[in-house]
Amino acid sequence: MKIPPNKPIHLTILSVPAHVPVARAAVERFCRAMQVDEQTTGQIALSLDEALANIIKHAYGGRPDGLIEIEVMPLLSDGLPPTLQLRLRDRGRHVDPARIRSRDLDDVRPGGLGVHIIHQYMDRIEYRKAEGGGTVLTMLKRLGGSGGRS
Amino acid sequence: MKIPPNKPIHLTILSVPAHVPVARAAVERFCRAMQVDEQTTGQIALSLDEALANIIKHAYGGRPDGLIEIEVMPLLSDGLPPTLQLRLRDRGRHVDPARIRSRDLDDVRPGGLGVHIIHQYMDRIEYRKAEGGGTVLTMLKRLGGSGGRS
Amino acid sequence: MKKDVQKRPIAAVRWEGQAAVVSVTGEIDLSCSGEFQDELLDVLDDKPGSITVDLSNVPHMDSSGIASLIKLLGRSRKASVPVRLAGLQKRVQSLFEITRLDKVFEIYPDVTEALAK
Amino acid sequence: MKKDVQKRPIAAVRWEGQAAVVSVTGEIDLSCSGEFQDELLDVLDDKPGSITVDLSNVPHMDSSGIASLIKLLGRSRKASVPVRLAGLQKRVQSLFEITRLDKVFEIYPDVTEALAK
Ligand SMILES: Nc1ncnc2c1ncn2[C@@H]1O[C@H](COP(=O)(O)OP(=O)(O)O)[C@@H](O)[C@H]1O
Ligand SMILES: Nc1ncnc2c1ncn2[C@@H]1O[C@H](COP(=O)(O)OP(=O)(O)O)[C@@H](O)[C@H]1O
Numbered sequence: 113m114k115i116p117p118n119k120p121i122h123l124t125i126l127s128v129p130a131h132v133p134v135a136r137a138a139v140e141r142f143c144r145a146m147q148v149d150e151q152t153t154g155q156i157a158l159s160l161d162e163a164l165a166n167i168i169k170h171a172y173g174g175r176p177d178g179l180i181e182i183e184v185m186p187l188l189s190d191g192l193p194p195t196l197q198l199r200l201r202d203r204g205r206h207v208d209p210a211r212i213r214s215r216d217l218d219d220v221r222p223g224g225l226g227v228h229i230i231h232q233y234m235d236r237i238e239y240r241k242a243e244g245g246g247t248v249l250t251m252l253k254r255l256g257g258s259g260g261r262s
Numbered sequence: 263m264k265i266p267p268n269k270p271i272h273l274t275i276l277s278v279p280a281h282v283p284v285a286r287a288a289v290e291r292f293c294r295a296m297q298v299d300e301q302t303t304g305q306i307a308l309s310l311d312e313a314l315a316n317i318i319k320h321a322y323g324g325r326p327d328g329l330i331e332i333e334v335m336p337l338l339s340d341g342l343p344p345t346l347q348l349r350l351r352d353r354g355r356h357v358d359p360a361r362i363r364s365r366d367l368d369d370v371r372p373g374g375l376g377v378h379i380i381h382q383y384m385d386r387i388e389y390r391k392a393e394g395g396g397t398v399l400t401m402l403k404r405l406g407g408s409g410g411r412s
Numbered sequence: 413m414k415k416d417v418q419k420r421p422i423a424a425v426r427w428e429g430q431a432a433v434v435s436v437t438g439e440i441d442l443s444c445s446g447e448f449q450d451e452l453l454d455v456l457d458d459k460p461g462s463i464t465v466d467l468s469n470v471p472h473m474d475s476s477g478i479a480s481l482i483k484l485l486g487r488s489r490k491a492s493v494p495v496r497l498a499g500l501q502k503r504v505q506s507l508f509e510i511t512r513l514d515k516v517f518e519i520y521p522d523v524t525e526a527l528a529k
Numbered sequence: 530m531k532k533d534v535q536k537r538p539i540a541a542v543r544w545e546g547q548a549a550v551v552s553v554t555g556e557i558d559l560s561c562s563g564e565f566q567d568e569l570l571d572v573l574d575d576k577p578g579s580i581t582v583d584l585s586n587v588p589h590m591d592s593s594g595i596a597s598l599i600k601l602l603g604r605s606r607k608a609s610v611p612v613r614l615a616g617l618q619k620r621v622q623s624l625f626e627i628t629r630l631d632k633v634f635e636i637y638p639d640v641t642e643a644l645a646k
Pocket of ligand 1: 162166167169170171205206207211212213214215223224225226227228
């Protein structure tokens with residue numbers, strides 16, 4: 113029984129750190145059901161984790177009552193490699209995407225790595241101002257091989 | 263960092279079996295984050311599983327394009343034991359709750375056990391006709407001890 | 413993509429003389445109980461002297477997995493092939509108890525004890 | 530409720546002579562990296578000769594967990610206490626590589642090799 117392609121699942125959590133592992137568990141299980149390999153699953157899970165942490169810390173400034181909507185969708189169409197799309201929507205402070213940048217890697221100190229990690233692991237990242245306020249972050253990860261089909 | 267009480271998370275899946283383990287993983291991780299013990303977590307996970315299977319098979323008759331909305335909420339209020347509330351909403355065929363019954367346990371044959379399992383494991387079960395069509399199933403599980411608070 | 417993905421739900425079938433030992437891996441629910449049943453019945457088609465189903469790597473099973481096992485049990489009885497379940501984790505053991513199927517199936521702590529019968 | 534729940538994120542601190550071995554369990558993310566950092570710094574307060582952080586039971590760590598470890602490293606350097614990481618799972622090893630922190634931390638395959646230094 114296969115995960116249907118081009119059909120989303122949705123998860124809505126609050127901007128609290130304790131909800132992050134719940135979202136991560138759902139997305140990891142989704143990847144496993146698609147038979148995505150462990151390495152790719154780990155990269156997707158960590159990117160989700162970092163993106164959620166940033167929404168909690170920066171878009172909502174640590175406020176625990178913000179909503180975060182997560183859409184997970186396997187994209188499958190002729191001529192394109194199977195891809196997982198993660199879309200995160202918040203209703204917090206929107207900042208110019210150009211300002212969303214990690215620190216210099218050589219400047220070793222706590223923090224300032226999340227955005228770098230997402231860029232390393234995901235194939236495409238787009239921040240867009242959401243209608244009605246907040247930000248929509250879309251991340252794409254190619255699954256290669258038979259992923260997404262199986 | 264604790265799971266906030268009386269605040270829900272929401273998950274929307276399709277009426278396809280492959281989405282069931284994704285929902286289960288989210289709910290299991292939610293329980294673990296609340297430090298619910300393994301036995302109770304297993305009972306909640308299995309009840310969710312059976313309830314989703316029934317919605318897929320009976321409310322949507324195997325159709326893969328039905329929506330299932332899942333709400334998970336820890337209930338915590340003075341004088342009441344900490345409780346997990348699972349609420350499942352479908353938009354499929356609603357049947358008289360009185361007709362939702364498992365087979366006689368002694369009549370051993372494949373199938374006909376799901377509703378029995380849910381009644382064994384959950385403390386309260388209520389089927390209600392949903393506004394706009396379909397059914398809302400609310401299941402409550404007492405967590406005892408410190409669960410929900412931690 | 414599938415390089416490190418294990419075969420599921422039945423990881424392997426091993427023969428100890430006439431006895432077939434079926435190793436099951438992962439969660440068994442509606443998303444895989446169909447394959448589970450088909451693969452169990454395939455083992456019966458190979459005419460074993462007995463079938464031992466090793467559930468020690470199954471952290472979760474629902475009533476659809478139970479249905480597959482009941483189907484196997486029914487067919488096996490007709491063929492006079494004993495079916496034994498081994499290594500149930502607590503969560504699965506509890507499921508067999510509340511459905512009273514612990515009285516219907518032969519259940520052993522592990523494969524070694526099941527094969528000793 | 531908590532009867533079978535393990536202490537998290539730091540399951541245990543063991544002493545081998547002057548060397549402190551910190552066993553970490555479970556996923557480290559924003560929901561527990563604060564506790565993680567506090568508990569690591571508590572170990573440093575006990576003035577060990579070295580600190581080995583056993584990450585072999587950590588399937589997932591994010592940049593907030595890394596931040597806790599960098600904080601520990603900074604403080605430990607001031608106190609001239611070597612910090613060693615041991616047993617990184619593939620996912621965590623990869624995180625250290627893409628952040629180039631595999632050049633900043635001393636990383637060993639397991640605790641035994643870390644303690645042998
Ligand atoms: N979702 C977001 N909304 C607003 N600003 C963000 C968001 N994500 C990242 N940023 C900005 O980008 C910077 C770098 O983010 P990151 O690399 O994850 O490190 P850190 O979050 O530890 O500062 C943040 O400090 C913040 O200014
Ligand atoms: N969500 C539901 N909607 C409609 N009917 C249901 C639903 N859940 C259960 N039922 C009815 O109750 C019966 C018993 O369900 P169950 O014990 O789970 O066994 P099974 O699903 O294997 O038949 C089903 O056969 C069905 O007629």
